[in-house]
Amino acid sequence: MRRPATINDVAAAAGVSRQTVTRAMNAMPGISPETRDRVLVAARELSYRPSRFGRGLVKADHRMLGLVLDDLTNPFYPQLASAVTGAAAAAGWNVVLTDMTHAADRETLLADLAHQVDAVIGYVRLDPDIQSRLFAGIPVVEIDPTRRQPLLGAVTFDLRPAMRDLVRHLAGQGVRRPLMVDQVPRPEPVEGPDRPSEVDRVPRPEPVEGPDRPSEVDRVPRPERVEGQRLDRAQPAYVSPGRPSGRAKIFATELDRRGLECDRVIVGTGSTEGDLAAIGAALDAHPEADAVLAYNDLLALGVLGALRDRGRRVPAEVKVVGIDGLSIGELVVPRLSTLALDMAEVGRLATELVLGMRAGEIPLSGPPARRKVRHRLLLRDSA
Amino acid sequence: MRRPATINDVAAAAGVSRQTVTRAMNAMPGISPETRDRVLVAARELSYRPSRFGRGLVKADHRMLGLVLDDLTNPFYPQLASAVTGAAAAAGWNVVLTDMTHAADRETLLADLAHQVDAVIGYVRLDPDIQSRLFAGIPVVEIDPTRRQPLLGAVTFDLRPAMRDLVRHLAGQGVRRPLMVDQVPRPEPVEGPDRPSEVDRVPRPEPVEGPDRPSEVDRVPRPERVEGQRLDRAQPAYVSPGRPSGRAKIFATELDRRGLECDRVIVGTGSTEGDLAAIGAALDAHPEADAVLAYNDLLALGVLGALRDRGRRVPAEVKVVGIDGLSIGELVVPRLSTLALDMAEVGRLATELVLGMRAGEIPLSGPPARRKVRHRLLLRDSA
DNA sequence: CTGAAAGCGCTTACAG
DNA sequence: CTGAAAGCGCTTACAG
Numbered sequence: 001m002r003r004p005a006t007i008n009d010v011a012a013a014a015g016v017s018r019q020t021v022t023r024a025m026n027a028m029p030g031i032s033p034e035t036r037d038r039v040l041v042a043a044r045e046l047s048y049r050p051s052r053f054g055r056g057l058v059k060a061d062h063r064m065l066g067l068v069l070d071d072l073t074n075p076f077y078p079q080l081a082s083a084v085t086g087a088a089a090a091a092g093w094n095v096v097l098t099d100m101t102h103a104a105d106r107e108t109l110l111a112d113l114a115h116q117v118d119a120v121i122g123y124v125r126l127d128p129d130i131q132s133r134l135f136a137g138i139p140v141v142e143i144d145p146t147r148r149q150p151l152l153g154a155v156t157f158d159l160r161p162a163m164r165d166l167v168r169h170l171a172g173q174g175v176r177r178p179l180m181v182d183q184v185p186r187p188e189p190v191e192g193p194d195r196p197s198e199v200d201r202v203p204r205p206e207p208v209e210g211p212d213r214p215s216e217v218d219r220v221p222r223p224e225r226v227e228g229q230r231l232d233r234a235q236p237a238y239v240s241p242g243r244p245s246g247r248a249k250i251f252a253t254e255l256d257r258r259g260l261e262c263d264r265v266i267v268g269t270g271s272t273e274g275d276l277a278a279i280g281a282a283l284d285a286h287p288e289a290d291a292v293l294a295y296n297d298l299l300a301l302g303v304l305g306a307l308r309d310r311g312r313r314v315p316a317e318v319k320v321v322g323i324d325g326l327s328i329g330e331l332v333v334p335r336l337s338t339l340a341l342d343m344a345e346v347g348r349l350a351t352e353l354v355l356g357m358r359a360g361e362i363p364l365s366g367p368p369a370r371r372k373v374r375h376r377l378l379l380r381d382s383a
Numbered sequence: 384m385r386r387p388a389t390i391n392d393v394a395a396a397a398g399v400s401r402q403t404v405t406r407a408m409n410a411m412p413g414i415s416p417e418t419r420d421r422v423l424v425a426a427r428e429l430s431y432r433p434s435r436f437g438r439g440l441v442k443a444d445h446r447m448l449g450l451v452l453d454d455l456t457n458p459f460y461p462q463l464a465s466a467v468t469g470a471a472a473a474a475g476w477n478v479v480l481t482d483m484t485h486a487a488d489r490e491t492l493l494a495d496l497a498h499q500v501d502a503v504i505g506y507v508r509l510d511p512d513i514q515s516r517l518f519a520g521i522p523v524v525e526i527d528p529t530r531r532q533p534l535l536g537a538v539t540f541d542l543r544p545a546m547r548d549l550v551r552h553l554a555g556q557g558v559r560r561p562l563m564v565d566q567v568p569r570p571e572p573v574e575g576p577d578r579p580s581e582v583d584r585v586p587r588p589e590p591v592e593g594p595d596r597p598s599e600v601d602r603v604p605r606p607e608r609v610e611g612q613r614l615d616r617a618q619p620a621y622v623s624p625g626r627p628s629g630r631a632k633i634f635a636t637e638l639d640r641r642g643l644e645c646d647r648v649i650v651g652t653g654s655t656e657g658d659l660a661a662i663g664a665a666l667d668a669h670p671e672a673d674a675v676l677a678y679n680d681l682l683a684l685g686v687l688g689a690l691r692d693r694g695r696r697v698p699a700e701v702k703v704v705g706i707d708g709l710s711i712g713e714l715v716v717p718r719l720s721t722l723a724l725d726m727a728e729v730g731r732l733a734t735e736l737v738l739g740m741r742a743g744e745i746p747l748s749g750p751p752a753r754r755k756v757r758h759r760l761l762l763r764d765s766a
Numbered sequence: 767c768t769g770a771a772a773g774c775g776c777t778t779a780c781a782g
Numbered sequence: 783c784t785g786a787a788a789g790c791g792c793t794t795a796c797a798g
Binding site: 389390391401402404405409433434436437438439440441442 | 790791792793794
């Protein structure tokens with residue numbers, strides 16, 4: 001590719017000055033139609049595109065928003081991305097998407113991002129010192145930060161009220177032996193130096209290919225029930241090996257207020273197949289469970305399937321509840337009851353907040369600005 | 384927010400020249416440690432961040448990729464976004480995400496994008512003249528363009544081989560009366576001037592709130608079975624009112640090769656609830672159907688649920704197949720068989736293609752560069 | 767190790 | 783209606 005044409009090339013080709021080119025390209029007044037056409041023709045022939053750098057240097061309105069997500073293939077996050085791009089577009093901002101799944105080095109990737117954008121929203125999760133150095137001079141709104149104090153601003157989640165509603169509902173339905181299908185809490189650097197992630201990513205198993213089938217057909221065998229795969233058997237909530245997630249803790253606390261206890265099993269092998277096997281084993285180990293709360297909706301769908309495999313009726317014999325509120329829960333039978341979080345609202349609030357900070361309407365000094373979003377108990381059919 | 388600090392402010396504060404500031408900020412050699420520290424301290428105190436425009440004007444490596452998607456909340460697209468951001472990041476590129484869901488004016492939004500990026504991937508779907516004007520001088524790779532000829536490059540989908548495999552499989556299982564649950568084909572401007580979309584977006588029904596429940600709890604009633612909601616009753620494939628989608632046409636053609644016909648119903652009210660009602664009505668109108676191919680996996684999940692509501696066993700009495708290959712199909716019971724498209728591969732190929740074009744390795748003149756991705760028949764449990 | 771000069775591509779006053 | 787001049791913030795040679 002040759003050197004791209006500049007405003008000087010177009011001016012020379014059209015036989016005019018540079019600012020006449022500017023006038024033509026930007027549909028400004030004070031230019032004769034003939035001149036304008038001549039310039040536009042020359043621009044087209046040269047494939048001229050005004051440099052965003054030349055323009056940016058001289059115009060003041062910089063509107064590039066960075067969005068930091070952990071994993072776009074988790075169906076929970078695209079709703080956030082969709083809401084942020086929507087709210088940003090309405091304000092004339094563009095969104096640079098950074099998916100940390102692929103980041104060998106979180107800090108380097110975010111340092112690069114910091115050079116490209118004028119504001120940041122997302123799962124930043126950096127050491128505070130590093131964050132303030134990297135993003136010096138631009139507003140940052142963190143989503144669901146687990147560190148106590150966000151640096152500048154944050155949208156936080158509040159699961160407890162919905163959990164309280166859930167426990168009241170379950171108790172009212174006569175539930176006595178709830179089970180929590182928990183996931184390993186995701187470690188993250190907090191109040192200290194960056195450390196490498198402890199999460200193992202287990203690659204998905206390749207689809208199995210039958211020998212005597214057409215080459216393009218994949219026949220995927222139903223996974224065998226696997227025993228003891230990262231599975232803790234029947235332990236009271238607080239002594240189960242593996243730290244309980246924040247979600248599990250809140251569930252346990254709210255159960256406790258009503259004199260109920262729950263067993264807890266940990267699932268989260270990183271592969272769908274492994275998770276399903278672990279869920280099956282968990283249910284076999286806890287045949288007395290009359291309700292299951294899953295760490296998220298995806299796992300809850302796995303629970304639904306495993307219960308059906310075992311001939312257990314939902315919700316008559318076992319109630320099943322997820323967390324997240326994915327719309328997919330609407331499509332299965334029985335439809336999944338869940339503690340739903342409105343990620344579209346999260347995205348909208350975060351965008352308003354960060355753009356307000358950028359515009360100077362929300363102070364950057366003083367206590368961090370916060371917006372809180374509550375989960376809601378969404379009762380469909382499974383509980 | 385005050386005027387951001389520039390390199391001159393930092394130079395003045397540190398008592399050095401501008402290029403010494405450059406040396407310190409970019410960790411370049413030829414600067415004494417003391418001077419560097421003094422500069423960095425001044426930069427931090429002033430919250431100095433080098434302007435990307437000043438830098439961009441003088442450095443040559445511009446690496447901003449535009450990604451155009453139709454709707455991020457459709458679980459099919461985030462996989463593409465994830466693959467593109469991953470492949471782009473590996474090459475040192477950032478990705479600007481543009482979700483057309485929110486676009487009042489497709490052309491304006493893309494014109495803005497064209498000013499911000501150095502290459503474009505996605506569902507561009509503009510009139511060719513407009514596209515070539517808007518994106519003059521930058522490579523564009525279109526995803527699944529329906530116009531015959533992409534302008535510069537494209538990744539296209541090929542559903543036919545997998546469909547052929549599917550029909551062979553269904554026929555082998557003794558299927559005689561297949562039903563296609565089709566969707567209104569999405570209109571798009573092709574080979575002509577831009578025209579407004581004909582798709583009506585029906586807003587989702589608000590969750591119904593019971594009067595005497597805690598305020599945060601939503602009790603969502605199961606939708607009634609609705610009769611005749613945008614539903615075509617038992618018509619042969621080609622005369623059904625409403626144009627068949629490309630997917631339906633291929634299905635019909637492949638069935639025809641084996642002497643089979645299918646009935647076709649159209650679903651696609653824009654709301655999950657409406658779709659579910661229409662699916663139910665469709666199944667009631669076609670009790671003889673022994674196989675259902677749905678326009679996509681989401682609808683196929685609806686079919687699965689509706690069949691269960693009616694006490695029909697899958698796959699024993701009715702086979703069900705979707706299109707897309709969403710991983711969610713792995714989690715339901717019975718697991719959904721589907722014609723799967725590897726969107727991660729699509730994203731990877733598109734990124735390689737557009738970056739190759741940008742680097743001059745793939746010519747921009749001459750015939751458009753193409754990459755083809757085939758669907759694959761993925762047999763799980765439902766067929 | 768440090769700085770004076772030039773220039774990247776554009777737009778904004780200002781003059782004619 | 784059109785153009786000569788200045789300047790946005792940075793980096794790259796080049797001198798010292």
